[in-house]
Amino acid sequence: MIPLLPTLAEPQHFSLLEKLLFIALAVTSAVAFWRRFGIVLDKILKSKRDPGFRLFPIGKRIREFVWEVLCQAKVIRERPLPGLAHAFVFWAFCAFALVTLNHCAVALGLGFLSPRGSIGCLYFYFAAAFALLCAFSILALFVRRFFIRPRWLGAKLSWESGVIALLIFVLMASYLASFLVADSDPAARVLWWVHTLALLIFLPLIPHTKHLHLLLSPVTVFLSRGSFAQILPLSDDEDFGLVAGTDLTRLVSLQAYSCVECGRCTEHCPASNTGKLLNPKEIILGLRGYLNEYGPASDQPLLGKYNSQQAVFQCTTCGACEFQCPVGIEHLPILVGLRRGSVNTGVWEDQHGSQLFLALERGSNALGISPVERDKFIEKNALPLFDGTQEYCLWLGCMGAYDPKGREIVLALVRVMNYLGTSYGVLRKERCTGDTARRLGNDLLFQQLAEANLQNLAENKVKKIVSICPHCVRTIQEDWREYGAPPAVEHHSEFLARFVSQLPRTVGPGFSPDIGSEGGRGPQRRVLVAGVEEGGFNPRTKPIAPGGALAPETEQTASSTQPGKIVYHDPCYLGRYRNVYDQPRKVAALAGELVEAPRNRERSFCCGAGGGLVFLGEETGERISHNRAQELVATGAQTIAAACPFCNTMFRDALTAAGEDAPELLDIAQLAARGLPPSDVS
Amino acid sequence: MKIVVAIKQVPERDAQVRIDAAGKWIEASDLHFALNEPDAYALEEALQLKEKHGGEVVVLSAGPERVATTLREALAKGADRAIYIACDDLGSRDALSVARLLAAAIRPENPDLVLTGLQSEDLGLGQTGVIIAELLGLPHATLILHVEKTETGFTVKRELEEGWFQTIDLPTPALLTIQSGGNKLRYATLMGIKRAKAKEVLTVTAAELAVDAVPVVVLEQVTLPRKQKSTQILSGTAKEAAAALVEKLIVEAHVL
Numbered sequence: 057m058i059p060l061l062p063t064l065a066e067p068q069h070f071s072l073l074e075k076l077l078f079i080a081l082a083v084t085s086a087v088a089f090w091r092r093f094g095i096v097l098d099k100i101l102k103s104k105r106d107p108g109f110r111l112f113p114i115g116k117r118i119r120e121f122v123w124e125v126l127c128q129a130k131v132i133r134e135r136p137l138p139g140l141a142h143a144f145v146f147w148a149f150c151a152f153a154l155v156t157l158n159h160c161a162v163a164l165g166l167g168f169l170s171p172r173g174s175i176g177c178l179y180f181y182f183a184a185a186f187a188l189l190c191a192f193s194i195l196a197l198f199v200r201r202f203f204i205r206p207r208w209l210g211a212k213l214s215w216e217s218g219v220i221a222l223l224i225f226v227l228m229a230s231y232l233a234s235f236l237v238a239d240s241d242p243a244a245r246v247l248w249w250v251h252t253l254a255l256l257i258f259l260p261l262i263p264h265t266k267h268l269h270l271l272l273s274p275v276t277v278f279l280s281r282g283s284f285a286q287i288l289p290l291s292d293d294e295d296f297g298l299v300a301g302t303d304l305t306r307l308v309s310l311q312a313y314s315c316v317e318c319g320r321c322t323e324h325c326p327a328s329n330t331g332k333l334l335n336p337k338e339i340i341l342g343l344r345g346y347l348n349e350y351g352p353a354s355d356q357p358l359l360g361k362y363n364s365q366q367a368v369f370q371c372t373t374c375g376a377c378e379f380q381c382p383v384g385i386e387h388l389p390i391l392v393g394l395r396r397g398s399v400n401t402g403v404w405e406d407q408h409g410s411q412l413f414l415a416l417e418r419g420s421n422a423l424g425i426s427p428v429e430r431d432k433f434i435e436k437n438a439l440p441l442f443d444g445t446q447e448y449c450l451w452l453g454c455m456g457a458y459d460p461k462g463r464e465i466v467l468a469l470v471r472v473m474n475y476l477g478t479s480y481g482v483l484r485k486e487r488c489t490g491d492t493a494r495r496l497g498n499d500l501l502f503q504q505l506a507e508a509n510l511q512n513l514a515e516n517k518v519k520k521i522v523s524i525c526p527h528c529v530r531t532i533q534e535d536w537r538e539y540g541a542p543p544a545v546e547h548h549s550e551f552l553a554r555f556v557s558q559l560p561r562t563v564g565p566g567f568s569p570d571i572g573s574e575g576g577r578g579p580q581r582r583v584l585v586a587g588v589e590e591g592g593f594n595p596r597t598k599p600i601a602p603g604g605a606l607a608p609e610t611e612q613t614a615s616s617t618q619p620g621k622i623v624y625h626d627p628c629y630l631g632r633y634r635n636v637y638d639q640p641r642k643v644a645a646l647a648g649e650l651v652e653a654p655r656n657r658e659r660s661f662c663c664g665a666g667g668g669l670v671f672l673g674e675e676t677g678e679r680i681s682h683n684r685a686q687e688l689v690a691t692g693a694q695t696i697a698a699a700c701p702f703c704n705t706m707f708r709d710a711l712t713a714a715g716e717d718a719p720e721l722l723d724i725a726q727l728a729a730r731g732l733p734p735s736d737v738s
Numbered sequence: 739m740k741i742v743v744a745i746k747q748v749p750e751r752d753a754q755v756r757i758d759a760a761g762k763w764i765e766a767s768d769l770h771f772a773l774n775e776p777d778a779y780a781l782e783e784a785l786q787l788k789e790k791h792g793g794e795v796v797v798l799s800a801g802p803e804r805v806a807t808t809l810r811e812a813l814a815k816g817a818d819r820a821i822y823i824a825c826d827d828l829g830s831r832d833a834l835s836v837a838r839l840l841a842a843a844i845r846p847e848n849p850d851l852v853l854t855g856l857q858s859e860d861l862g863l864g865q866t867g868v869i870i871a872e873l874l875g876l877p878h879a880t881l882i883l884h885v886e887k888t889e890t891g892f893t894v895k896r897e898l899e900e901g902w903f904q905t906i907d908l909p910t911p912a913l914l915t916i917q918s919g920g921n922k923l924r925y926a927t928l929m930g931i932k933r934a935k936a937k938e939v940l941t942v943t944a945a946e947l948a949v950d951a952v953p954v955v956v957l958e959q960v961t962l963p964r965k966q967k968s969t970q971i972l973s974g975t976a977k978e979a980a981a982a983l984v985e986k987l988i989v990e991a992h993v994l
Contacts, residue, residue, distance in 0.1 A: 293932055400928040413925035418750065418772055426752035500814075500928040 062171055062180050064155075064234040064248055070163050078163045081256050088260035093271075096263055096313055103309040103352040104302065107291040109281075117278050124382070125274045126150075131382045134320060138200060141193035145224065148183075148190030149270070155183050155231065159251065184232060191228040194221050208319035216265045223261075226254040269316045273383035276314040279307060285375045285388035285633060289538045290396075290499060297396025297497055301346065301354035308393075309352060311385040312343040321377035321387060326662040326684075327370045331677025334370040336377035336387050339363055343390070359394060365404065368394045372680065373495045373667035374628040379658060395497030412492060412671045416501055420487045421454040422671065427485070430457040434482055437467060442481030444517040448473075450480045451523040451532075451545075454488050455701035461708060462701040465524050468729040469548050475732050476555050483516060489531040492668040503539060510540040521545040524725065526629035526700050527666070547630055549699050552728055553639035560731035561646050620648040622727070623693035623719075625684070625707070626660035627700035640724050644697040647727035651691050661687065665702035685710035689719060696721045739793035739887070741784040742849040743817070744840050744870070745777040747801055747808040748860045761959050763829045764860075773808050776855025780916035782923050783885055784853050785816045791887055794818045796847060800825045800839050806939070813937045814930035820937065825944040832953035837869035842947040845874060851892065852913040856881055867915035878913040879906050883920035895920075 070078070111117075123129045128146060132139035158169040170176045198221040201209060230251040237243045262268055290297065298304065304312075319337055327334035342362035350356050359365045368391060377387040398404040415424035430452065434441070442449045450469070455462030473480055490505035509532075513521075521543055523529050529547045536542040552559075624644050630636045637657050641650055655661045664670070664680030674680065685707050688696050696711075696719050698704045704723055711718040749755065750772040755764045773781075784795045797812040799805050800823035809820040821843055828836065844852060852874070854867035864880070871878035883903075884895040891909040897917050898904055908914075944951070970986070972979040987994045 290928075296929055402924065402927040402929060407922060410922060410925050414923055417926060419752070428752055428754065431754075498925070498928075500926055500931055 062155075062184070062231060062234045064159055064162075064231060064244075064251055070165070075163060075165075078160075078252065081252070082160070085256035085259045089263060092260070093263035093268075096268065099347050099352055100306055100309040100313065103304050103306045106305040106307045108288065109307070116282055120280070120282070121274065121278045124277050124384070128382075130380075134380055134382070138197065141197050144186070144189040144193040145197070148186040148228070151183050151186040152227075152231075154179065156255065159248075159255075162248075163252070184235065187228040187231050191225055191232070194224045194228070197221065198225075206319075208323040210317070210319060214266075214317070216261070216267075220258070220261065220265065220267055223254050223258045227251060227258070230254065266315065266317045269314050269383055272310060272314040273316070276310055277384035279310065280384040281307070281386060281389075285373065285378060286386070287389060287392050287494060287535065296400035297398075297499075298358055298390065298393035299397035299401060300357055301350050301352050303358075303393070303397065304343070304347070304352050307386075308343065308390060309347060311383075311390075312340055312347055314383045315340045315344065315385060316383055317341070318382065320380040320382065321385075324376035324380050324659065324661075326372055326374055326376070326664060326680045327677075329661075330674075330680050330683055332367070332370045332674075333364065333676070334367040336371075336391075339367070339387065339391065339394075340385055357397075359398065363394065365398055368398070369404070369406070369409075369496075369672065370669075370674075371395075371667050372628070372662050372664055372669045374662035375632045376628075376659070376662070379632050392495060392497055395495075396499060397497070399497040400499055406672065408672045409496065409668070412496075412668065413498055413501055416488055416490070416493060416505065420485070421458055422488045422492055423454055423458050425458045430486070433457060433463060437470070439470065440481045442483050442516055442518065446479040446481040447520060448478060448480040448551075449513075449516070449518040449521045449543075450482050451521045451525075451528055452482055452486060453523060453525045453528045453701070455705070456524050457486065459701060459705065461704050462524070465701055465704065465723040465725050468723065469524060469552075469725040471729045471732055472552065472559065472725060476558060480522070483512065483518070485512060487512070489528045490535070491527040491531040492671060494531060494535050495666065496668040502535070506536045506539040510536060510542065513543060514540075518543050522548055522551045524548050524701060524723070526627045526634065527702065530629050530633050547634070547636060547699070548725055549630065549640035549643055550636060552643045552724065556642050556646065559646055559728055562648075562731035621651050621691075621693040622648040622695040622697050623651050623653055623688050623691045624656075624697040624699075624724075625653065625663070625688060625703055626657055627698070627703050628660065628662050628666055630699055631660050632658055640697070640699045643724040643728050647697075647730050648695060651693050653687055653691055655687065663700075663703040663706040665706050670702055670706065679710065681706035681710040682713060685714065689714050694719050695727070697724050697727060698722070699724050739787065739791050739851065740796065740847065740849045741787060741793065741851045741853060742796045742798055742844050742847055743777070743781050743784045743812070744844070744852065744854045744867070745781065745797055745799045745808065745812060746774045746855070746858050747771045747799060747805045748774045748858055751775070751859065757960055757962065761961070762957060763960055771804055771808070773811060774855050774858050774860075776857060776859075776916055776918050778855075778923055779918050779920055780853040780855050780914075781812055781815060781817065782921045783882075783916055784851075785924070786921060787851070787885060787887065788816070793850075796821060796849070798840060798843055799823070800836065800944070801828050802826050809939060810931070810934050811926055813934035813939075814926045815924055816930065818937065820939040822939055822941045823944060823947065824941055827944075827951075830953070830957075831951060832955040832957075833863050833865040834869055834955070835949070835951045835953055837866050837873060838949040838951075839944060839947055840866070841870045841873040842949050843942060844870065848911075850910050851885075852876065852911070854913070854915050856915045856917045864915070867913060871913035874913070876911055876913045877908050878915070879908060880915040881917045882914045883917055885914060 128139065128143040132143055154169060158167055161167050169179065171180050198218065200206065201217055202213065230247045234244060234247045237247065262270055295303070315337065317337060321336040322328045325334065325336050328336070343358070345362040346356075346358060349361075359368065371391050373388060373392070375388060378385070381387070395404075411424070412422060416422055420427045440446070450466075450473070452466060453462070456466040457463070487505055487508050489509065490502040493501040493505060521532060523532070523545060526547055529545050532542050532545045622644050624641055626637060630640070644650060653660075661684045662680060663684055664674065688707070689711070696707060698707065698721065701723070704721060707721050711721060748771065749764070749766070750770045753769050755769070758765045781797065787793075788795050795817045796819045797809060797817040798821045799809055802825070806822060809822055813820055823839055823843055825839065831839075852870065854870065856867075857864035858866075868878060868880065879894055879896055881897045882894045883897055886893045888907070891907065892912060892914075893905060893907050894914060896904040896906055972982050974982065984994070
């Protein structure tokens, strides 16, 4: 059997005319390429340098590059089939590097890889395998984009994508076809020219389309900041955030030009999913449009023609966009940067926003409630005051100190901590950590709050903080660092998870009457009967009525929910922001059997409160909290477990729409406290 | 148009106050201070008038060193200049002597309009603005929610009881005491604070202003209100008891 060989690679006899023609075309193509690419590169390099950017340590960057670019990890993981198809196309491009070089060299009589040599032969077959995969994949992707038309690719059909897909297909097909023709066949020459033309047309198209990502995205991934949703300090007295083109840094410009318009960010955005104006993809493309028209030296406001202030203030900072982006675009610093530009200059006029800032300016908390109420709460519940000798400082936060449900969560945690014999205390005075001020872009207010708090903590000699609120945890650990050295801080799920083996297990409620709490959503007390198996639904526990006696068995109320099943909702600031997924589940599992929501863990769907949105209110589209609550209810679980007082507040409201049959909503601290023997806590 | 706004720094709202050792004032050492709220509305009114008609807004405040922070905040929100009257004995002065100090500082400015808050959140006298007007020989109006500049002066909206309002025309120059709630307050911005660093704060001492400081009203004592609790059992038929209850609620408890 005669081995098939790619005639494209055969050193052929090209006439002088053909060689000159090839050179002329190649030069034209290269010039056309550079005319556009040069401009883009210029815009990126003319943007201001990123202050504090460090290339080293380089190991992490190399690892990211290998995993995300070479292995296409996120590309495949988050959208498996299209991702794999893309990966094949990408790997084929990589495999074809030598093929293409040799192809061009052959025209000039300088072919260096002979298909007749053993290495060459092996290589060309290797490339052929990828060509097959690539041809098939690009065809599938074409069908997906033009026939299946998934929603998140956008309503408008992208003809440039069609053209590129065609060119790629032609490249692969011409390569494979060349295996089937003989050397001497004129068809071989035709195929060579077809392949060449496809290449030379492809090259200048790259910088004019989103396929610029071929060149830029590996660089973008390599140079990314390496953090998640990081908000950097302002660089000097004239820096107020992203106000105009002059504020765009090189990284931001690079990211704006790297966007592949895949729509993964939009697909997971809570605002985009509920009919709001905000579309994270359009924010990035808006910056690209701005750079194309005005450039990085312009004083034109960034929020104007290409992006709107309204959209920017609809962001809950959930981070799903940044998490999903396969090319390393960091949406959060951009969104918060745009907010900073509006707020730090006083351009943002919003009734609720102003009210929030004024409440924080004048008072100690975001809710605008008198700090006396916090003192009363501490006194009434006899919470120990932190005096420097205890191990933990229990940070109440605004919700824990002033919100009725937040207080319940704190008291549940306190019960557990007392049971465990933990040494803790609460501070006499707290001010809001400033999370909302930070995410809304009010740097003045944030600085005031961070500095006042850091001073207070230092004076009180606080070494370790435990908090019920992921927003507080994030702000204390990461954002306060700009102004000092915050003490170690953890979320109560991380704390409780360490002691899970010491806490008694229970199962879900549904039998005994509520113990005096409004709205019938309070925790039920049950006693563990001897001989009970750990975990899972167990019918051998008996409910306790108020007063301590075992309550008479009542009929389980007719309900569409499954008894004992708990669905845990991953808060954005605990999950994506902090990578804490298992600990809260371990704690929740004390009280029943866990089921998962379709969008869970890193893909958890925001409750809608973050980014200051809980204070601003949502005026358009479907409520984010309702969207998520419906998903949680649909799991059929009897209990929704939350780990953030804001999620708790949002779902409490959303569940009223679900009516009588709605599952109960409890924090994991309350679930953990359920199994505890009745204590003296009033 | 030149507008002078007289502001006061008061203990922050909802602060837990304790009476000092002498029984003559509150213990200020562990309190946080902030801008008096009606004064914030006065400042906001001035800034809005400046934005509409141009001109200059000058803020003025008397008190100890800590007052400088509040003046800087006012500059950050948009005032152009500040005058700080260094005065450590503000607590022992009555409304007349404070007004004399402020008027002495305002007079050389020759403003078109003087704004003060309706009353302060600590003493709540509501007199200082009115006395300043008298000392400067300016027509005045109090409890103002809205100010409009006219050809001849100002037209203002004044709050009365039970939801009634009064519209008054005044010539210029004039003095107005501003009630809270007339406008939406603006928040302090980073840009404002940075710009405020370059703005002038003129310091004068109380001595330099050479005004008569002898108070005509002397604060003798400050006490906390005594909490009273009284339980009365009403007897008789339900109808009689109800009638007696209503009478007590009107006459004794003053809640109806």
